[in-house]
Amino acid sequence: xxxxxxxxxxxxxxxxxxxxxxxxxxxxxxxxxxxxxxxxxxxxxxxxxxxxxxxxxxxxxxxxxxxxxxxxxxxxxxxxxxxxxxxxxxxxxxxxxxxxxxxxxxxxxxxxxxxxxxxxxxxxxxxxxxxxxxxxxxxxxxxxxxxxxxxxxxxxxxxxxxxxxxxxxxxxxxxxxxxxxxxxxxxxxxxxxxxxxxxxxxxxxxxxxxxxxxxxxxxxxxxxxxxxxxxxxxxxxxxxxxxxxxxxxxxxxxxxxxxxxxxxxxxxxxxxxxxxxxxxxxxxxxxxxxxxxxxxxxxxxxxxxxxxxxxxxxxxxxxxxxxxxxxxxxxxxxxxxxxxxxxxxxxxxxxxxxxxxxxxxxxxxxxxxxxxxxxxxxxxxxxxxxxxxxxxxxxxxxxxxxxxxxxxxxxxxxxxxxxxxxxxxxxxxxxxxxxxxxxxxxxxxxxxxxxxxxxxxxxxxxxxxxxxxxxxxxxxxxxxxxxxxxxxxxxxxxxxxxxxxxxxxxxxxxxxxxxxxxxxxxxxxxxxxxxxxxxxxxxxxxxxxxxxxxxxxxxxxxxxxxxxxxxxxxxxxxxxxxxxxxxxxxxxxxxxxxxxxxxx
Amino acid sequence: xxxxxxxxxxxxxxxxxxxxxxxxxxxxxxxxxxxxxxxxxxxxxxxxxxxxxxxxxxxxxxxxxxxxxxxxxxxxxxxxxxxxxxxxxxxxxxxxxxxxxxxxxxxxxxxxxxxxxxxxxxxxxxxxxxxxxxxxxxxxxxxxxxxxxxxxxxxxxxxxxxxxxxxxxxxxxxxxxxxxxxxxxxxxxxxxxxxxxxxxxxxxxxxxxxxxxxxxxxxxxxxxxxxxxxxxxxxxxxxxxxxxxxxxxxxxxxxxxxxxxxxxxxxxxxxxxxxxxxxxxxxxxxxxxxxxxxxxxxxxxxxxxxxxxxxxxxxxxxxxxxxxxxxxxxxxxxxxxxxxxxxxxxxxxxx
Ligand SMILES: Cc1cc2nc3c(=O)[nH]c(=O)nc-3n(C[C@H](O)[C@H](O)[C@H](O)COP(=O)(O)OP(=O)(O)OC[C@H]3O[C@@H](n4cnc5c(N)ncnc54)[C@H](O)[C@@H]3O)c2cc1C
Ligand SMILES: Cc1ncc(C[n+]2csc(CCOP(=O)(O)OP(=O)(O)O)c2C)c(N)n1
Ligand code: SF4
Ligand code: SF4
Ligand code: SF4
Ligand SMILES: [Mg+2]
Numbered sequence: 001x002x003x004x005x006x007x008x009x010x011x012x013x014x015x016x017x018x019x020x021x022x023x024x025x026x027x028x029x030x031x032x033x034x035x036x037x038x039x040x041x042x043x044x045x046x047x048x049x050x051x052x053x054x055x056x057x058x059x060x061x062x063x064x065x066x067x068x069x070x071x072x073x074x075x076x077x078x079x080x081x082x083x084x085x086x087x088x089x090x091x092x093x094x095x096x097x098x099x100x101x102x103x104x105x106x107x108x109x110x111x112x113x114x115x116x117x118x119x120x121x122x123x124x125x126x127x128x129x130x131x132x133x134x135x136x137x138x139x140x141x142x143x144x145x146x147x148x149x150x151x152x153x154x155x156x157x158x159x160x161x162x163x164x165x166x167x168x169x170x171x172x173x174x175x176x177x178x179x180x181x182x183x184x185x186x187x188x189x190x191x192x193x194x195x196x197x198x199x200x201x202x203x204x205x206x207x208x209x210x211x212x213x214x215x216x217x218x219x220x221x222x223x224x225x226x227x228x229x230x231x232x233x234x235x236x237x238x239x240x241x242x243x244x245x246x247x248x249x250x251x252x253x254x255x256x257x258x259x260x261x262x263x264x265x266x267x268x269x270x271x272x273x274x275x276x277x278x279x280x281x282x283x284x285x286x287x288x289x290x291x292x293x294x295x296x297x298x299x300x301x302x303x304x305x306x307x308x309x310x311x312x313x314x315x316x317x318x319x320x321x322x323x324x325x326x327x328x329x330x331x332x333x334x335x336x337x338x339x340x341x342x343x344x345x346x347x348x349x350x351x352x353x354x355x356x357x358x359x360x361x362x363x364x365x366x367x368x369x370x371x372x373x374x375x376x377x378x379x380x381x382x383x384x385x386x387x388x389x390x391x392x393x394x395x396x397x398x399x400x401x402x403x404x405x406x407x408x409x410x411x412x413x414x415x416x417x418x419x420x421x422x423x424x425x426x427x428x429x430x431x432x433x434x435x436x437x438x439x440x441x442x443x444x445x446x447x448x449x450x451x452x453x454x455x456x457x458x459x460x461x462x463x464x465x466x467x468x469x470x471x472x473x474x475x476x477x478x479x480x481x482x483x484x485x486x487x488x489x490x491x492x493x494x495x496x497x498x499x500x501x502x503x504x505x506x507x508x509x510x511x512x513x514x515x516x517x518x519x520x521x522x523x524x525x526x527x528x529x530x531x532x533x534x535x536x537x538x539x540x541x542x543x544x545x546x547x548x549x550x551x552x553x554x555x556x557x558x559x560x561x562x563x564x565x566x567x568x569x570x571x572x573x574x575x576x577x578x579x580x581x582x583x584x585x586x587x588x589x590x591x592x593x594x595x596x597x598x599x600x
Numbered sequence: 601x602x603x604x605x606x607x608x609x610x611x612x613x614x615x616x617x618x619x620x621x622x623x624x625x626x627x628x629x630x631x632x633x634x635x636x637x638x639x640x641x642x643x644x645x646x647x648x649x650x651x652x653x654x655x656x657x658x659x660x661x662x663x664x665x666x667x668x669x670x671x672x673x674x675x676x677x678x679x680x681x682x683x684x685x686x687x688x689x690x691x692x693x694x695x696x697x698x699x700x701x702x703x704x705x706x707x708x709x710x711x712x713x714x715x716x717x718x719x720x721x722x723x724x725x726x727x728x729x730x731x732x733x734x735x736x737x738x739x740x741x742x743x744x745x746x747x748x749x750x751x752x753x754x755x756x757x758x759x760x761x762x763x764x765x766x767x768x769x770x771x772x773x774x775x776x777x778x779x780x781x782x783x784x785x786x787x788x789x790x791x792x793x794x795x796x797x798x799x800x801x802x803x804x805x806x807x808x809x810x811x812x813x814x815x816x817x818x819x820x821x822x823x824x825x826x827x828x829x830x831x832x833x834x835x836x837x838x839x840x841x842x843x844x845x846x847x848x849x850x851x852x853x854x855x856x857x858x859x860x861x862x863x864x865x866x867x868x869x870x871x872x873x874x875x876x877x878x879x880x881x882x883x884x885x886x887x888x889x890x891x892x893x894x895x896x897x898x899x900x901x902x903x904x905x906x907x908x909x910x911x912x913x914x915x916x917x918x919x920x921x922x923x924x925x926x927x928x929x930x931x932x933x934x935x936x937x938x939x940x941x942x943x944x945x946x947x948x949x950x951x
Contacts, residue, residue: 074609440603448607503831505636505819506791510644513624514611534611551835565607573636573819 001525003554004544006496009430012582014542015559016492018081021068023404025428025586026050028065028081029492033444035084036485038478043088045098049585052122052168052403053147055160058086059473060151062280062398070491073538074514074561077453079488080476087481089160095167100129102172107131109417112193114182117145118399119390120199121168122406126589127413128173135193136174139181143169145201146391147399149228150250152257153469185358185386195385195413198372199402202391206350208245212303216345219310220303223254223348230257230468239343241265243313245300246348247277252284254346255292260468267340268294269315271330286472290461298338299330303345312341351396371395378412378422379405387412407588414589426587435493435579436569442579444493446566448513449486490564494582497555499548501576508568508577509533514561517568522547522554532556605630618654626650626657628678632671638790638816639669639738643676645793646707646736649800650677653848661697661704665690665719668745669711669738669816688719691726691735695917698731701927702918705804706733713743716752716771723773727809728780732916734803735811737773738790740818741829748821759826772898774908777811778891783914784810785890787905789834790817794843799907801846805871808914815903834903841882841906847872865912875907884910 004011014020018028027046034043047054061082069078109132113120116138124134142148143165147156169176182188188196205222207213213220219239223246229235242263244255247270258266268287270277274296277284288294298315305311317335320328353370365373365382372381372388379387389405391397412422435442457474458464464472476484509517515534522528522545529536529543536543536558544557569577606627614622626647631640650660657679664670666687673682681704685693694708708726715723715737726735741754748761752771759765777785784806788796796814803810815834817823823830828837842863848871865873865885875884883889890909897904928936 074612447604448609450608503636503819503823504791505638505817505831506641506644506793507636510640511606513607513609515614534613537613550832561611563607563609565604567604567606571635571640573634 001522001528001545003547004542006544009428009584011542012492012494013428013584015494015562016582016584017068017070018065018079019492019584021065022051023064023401024051024407025404025584026065027492027583027585029488029490030583031088032079032081032084032485032488033490035087036445036482040088040091041093041095041098044092044095047085047088048095048099048167049588051400052125052406053118053164053399054085055089055164056147056156057399058082058084058089059156059160060147061085061400064400070489070561071487074489074563075452080453080456080484083456083473083476084481084485086475087478090475091478096171099167099171102128103131105131106133106173109133109194110135110192111195111197111413111417112137112188112191113197113199114188115145115199115201115390115392116140116143116165116176116178117199117201117390117402118147119392119402119406119409120145120197121165122403123197123199123389123410123413124174125168126407126410128168128171130414130589132173132417134174135177136169137177137180137182139179141178143176143178145199149231150224150253152227152230152253154256154260154464154472155253157469157471181357183357185364186362189362189385193385194417195387197409197413198386198388198392199390199406200355200392202351202353202396204352204354205347206352208300208303208345208347208349210300210302212305215308216303216305216310218308219343220345220347223250223346224351226346227253227257230261235261237262239263241342242267242344242346243340243342244268244346244348246270246350247272247279247294248348248350249279249283250351251346251348252279252287254348255287256290257468258344258346259290259292260465263344266292267342268292269298269300269313269340270294270296271299271318273297273320289458290465295338297330297333301337304339310342310345312339313345314339351391353392353395355392369395375423377408377425379409380412380416380422385416407586410589411587428587429585431583432494432496432580433583435566435581440570442493442566444490444579444581445486446490446493446564446579448489448563448565449483451483451487453487454480454484491562492582493564493566493579495544495557495562495564495568496578496580497544497546497557498576498578499546499555501574502549502555502572503574503576504549504551504553505573507571507573511567511571513565513567514563516557516559516562518556519549519551519553520556528556529558532558534558536560617651619656621651623647623651625679626677628673628675631675633668633675634820636819637668637744638740638818639672640675641790641793642736642738642796642814642816643672645790645796645800647676648793648797649804652797653801653804655705655804659703659705660707661694662707662709663690663694663697664709665711665714666745667711667714667743668818669709669740670714671745672738673707673709688714688717688722690714691719691722691731694733695726695729695731698733698917699923701929702732702923702925703927706731707804708733708735710735710737711744712737712739712741712751712753712773716773720752720771724776724780727777727782727811730781730783730809730914730916730920732808732918733810734800734806735809736800737811737813738816739773739813739829740816740822741827742818742822744818744821748818755828758828759824761821761824763826772894773811773813775891775894777813778887778894778909781809782811782909783808783911784907785909786811786907787813787815787903789815789838789905791831791835792838792905795840795905798844798846802844802867802871802873802907805846805848805867805869806914807868808911808916837901837903839879839897839902839904841877841879841904841908842884843876843878844907845874845876847874865910867912868914873907873910878906884908885912887911
């Protein structure tokens with residue numbers, strides 16, 4: 001097969017599974033090593049450059065990195081990447097001085113960001129240091145978007161939001177227009193901004209449509225509206241018996257909030273099965289731990305009410321079946337209906353985009369799902385000076401995607417304002433550095449920890465359920481954080497092979513604890529994968545192939561479960577293997593990039 | 601060498617054998633030899649062979665002398681019996697152990713210095729007595745442990761690292777083993793596990809003196825231009841006589857072979873040695889022809905490898921001495937110490 005081109009930055013980037021899976025491409029192993037070394041502020045800054053909200057994300061991130069983590073493929077569970085991020089945030093010292101300075105004299109360009117959620121704030125953070133004057137509009141009184149209005153305080157204390165929003169809005173270059181709803185895009189465009197970023201989120205909660213809905217309206221609440229009322233203190237209590245409809249994270253936040261506001265008998269009711277629920281496994285676990293049953297395969301049929309008061313709901317039992325086209329469908333199971341008594345119902349069955357304030361004749365086109373037509377890479381809309389990001393761009397996702405979009409949009413806006421081609425994307429910043437210090441010494445901790453994942457300590461239920469502002473998770477202390485950090489396999493420390501040095505002694509093959517390396521006759525990829533020392537059947541993971549050996553064979557290394565232990569390089573008599581740290585920082589508008597390099 | 605032990609984590613799909621062990625369960629302590637040493641590859645081949653043969657580690661006794669090669673038993677079969685004897689004395693210690701307990705599998709590991717110099721006599725006598733064992737010489741042509749002096753297997757005319765030319769004739773241990781009656785004789789190369797692993801398996805299933813001369817480059821002192829035991833030299837001059845498969849179950853022949861291309865030899869224990877011929881005229885059951893062929897090819901500058909001789913019906917030392925079938929440690933005091941009257945009877949018989 002074609003020998004691997006290791007100069008293509010994507011090749012080694014993919015080996016760092018967590019970083020590749022992180023939408024913002026946070027250099028995870030880099031900050032984890034810093035935490036292990038007690039360098040919390042450095043670890044915080046590595047995060048801050050990539051994901052902007054380390055303290056928020058260290059508590060709330062959807063963590064797409066963790067299912068991708070290599071550690072999960074060699075033992076039971078991935079590294080607790082997300083909660084280690086929080087350790088950096090909790091233990092850092094002053095970091096303000098390390099942030100890129102905002103120039104006293106701007107570059108004369110003005111940008112408007114609609115919405116003060118993570119997407120807009122990322123745009124502002126990336127552009128302000130370059131001299132842009134960024135105007136952020138939000139109808140709420142403070143910045144943060146859904147981070148502030150939706151995520152309950154027991155998961156995310158408000159002080160963390162204040163701090164990290166402040167790093168963006170309080171250092172100059174950013175003008176906030178809070179309590180100000182943008183009612184017309186036409187009017188805003190008329191104000192002559194050089195570019196507009198729309199980070200308005202997906203603000204509309206889907207409603208329930210069953211008999212009795214209208215009659216019992218007083219006790220039926222749309223989940224996201226209810227949660228923001230709770231966040232802002234407009235709602236302080238709920239009925240004793242509460243039904244929460246829906247199986248996503250919003251449902252989990254609703255039920256857990258209800259438990260803290262007087263709900264004693266809180267039940268989550270989901271149409272689908274437990275496994276298919278959209279909520280993250282840990283959210284489901286936490287909810288059940290707080291005494292909240294989750295009932296599956298139940299579809300709402302009717303709301304029961306008496307004299308204008310809700311009394312309960314009736315559900316139909318269903319099961320999943322494949323229809324003629326192989327599509328999964330829910331069909332009645334034939335079992336008797338289920339009635340659940342309740343005082344309040346929270347509807348958390350989905351979220352929608354809505355842009356009533358964007359005039360139809362502006363030239364800004366939408367697709368048939370009501371989402372803006374965008375270039376997926378540049379996030380530019382059909383109006384060249386208007387860019388989208390976050391939930392407003394492709395429908396509801398999560399914070400880290402909003403941040404990733406913010407970075408991409410900032411690059412686009414910068415290029416757009418400088419008259420450059422927006423579709424030409426700057427390459428990532430990549431540095432490779434050998435970790436060799438001596439014959440068996442590496443500048444990273446190459447030993448592989450045998451420990452299983454450490455649990456994050458939680459507050460006891462009696463304490464946690466008493467006050468909605470009490471943070472449930474206590475976070476790792478420094479000692480636990482060190483041990484958890486040691487579980488990271490340092491996947492960014494790459495095995496780099498040089499054929500012309502290899503004498504084909506097999507030492508690396510023999511020592512490799514996970515049988516990654518094979519010297520064999522060349523062949524087509526699929527066939528070659530099959531006859532490696534351990535067949536490489538995980539096709540998501542590359543095999544690293546090098547030719548140019550004396551015997552005419554090839555070296556083929558399956559990247560799948562490599563522990564990055566460096567044993568192969570220690571055993572190699574000729575230095576044909578080297579362990580080299582691959583540090584990649586995804587492209588940012590220029591000033592951001594320059595500064596990020598400086599902390600290396 | 602490495603300071604850190606090899607991580608315990610292994611490939612999630614690592615297969616297990618009939619005993620439920622993975623190959624990693626047959627490993628030993630981490631090697632302290634130089635990085636790239638051929639000896640480490642031989643250790644890996646022994647590990648692979650024992651794994652594939654479903655050998656219970658506690659049924660193996662690994663014995664060695666002195667040298668880098670003789671250190672290696674520490675690096676494989678960590679759960680087996682082991683004895684590290686003085687220089688060149690492994691064969692006698694192994695013979696004694698074998699006499700005391702014939703039920704263990706004896707694996708003698710030695711070096712060219714250990715077996716062809718100080719222990720030459722010991723080596724010769726253990727072979728000619730027919731001790732049931734697998735005797736592997738990890739042959740690097742130098743005294744590796746003492747920093748690379750020529751050993752007795754070093755070829756005449758080959759060069760030392762600093763340029764000295766060897767003027768002495770080399771001992772060919774294969775030739776001696778054939779001459780002294782070894783019933784399983786093979787040569788291989790540490791850099792060719794496909795060849796080596798089956799040869800070790802066949803030897804461990806052989807009920808007589810099985811001898812393997814395994815060329816094993818010393819990366820520190822004998823892997824240079826002018827050496828005849830370097831990776832490059834051996835790869836260039838290697839002439840394999842055959843390829844071996846050891847079949848212990850009822851595995852049917854899967855590949856199609858030309859008539860005369862495959863030869864099967866059934867060993868005493870029922871295992872089948874399936875030899876795929878690479879040299880049509882080579883007959884590995886003819887001792888004299890094997891010796892002749894070896895000399896001829898050596899003169900032509902080739903290093904002949906493969907299973908060079910096999911006697912499928914060997915006799916071993918126990919058969920020759922008509923010893924008791926049970927290991928001594930399982931005989932009662934009465935049998936072990938028959939008393940003065942029995943001694944008297946023996947003496948009387950000799951008068
Ligand atoms: C209950 C709930 C819990 C969640 N929990 C998590 C979690 O734990 N982890 C996670 O990663 N994600 C979570 N999410 C998703 C996450 O909050 C969003 O994906 C993310 O905040 C989207 O960011 P954004 O910048 O696109 O917009 P948003 O955060 O939605 O911010 C949009 C802002 O725009 C403002 N706005 C909208 N229109 C206008 C206008 N016309 N004029 C002025 N202002 C306007 C809104 O007031 C809002 O403040 C959760 C979502 C919900 C509903
Ligand atoms: C009785 C005695 N004489 C000499 C030595 C010194 N000595 C140690 S190892 C060795 C040679 C080992 O050579 P070899 O068996 O080829 O092993 P290698 O290190 O090459 O694998 C010698 C001579 C010794 N340890 N004991
Ligand atoms: S082990 Fe560490 S570097 Fe590797 S994927 Fe997991 S967190 Fe990332
Ligand atoms: S670093 Fe080398 S020895 Fe370690 S697991 Fe990866 S390939 Fe194997
Ligand atoms: S240890 Fe080094 S020289 Fe030996 S086979 Fe591996 S890469 Fe090649
Ligand atoms: Mg030697």
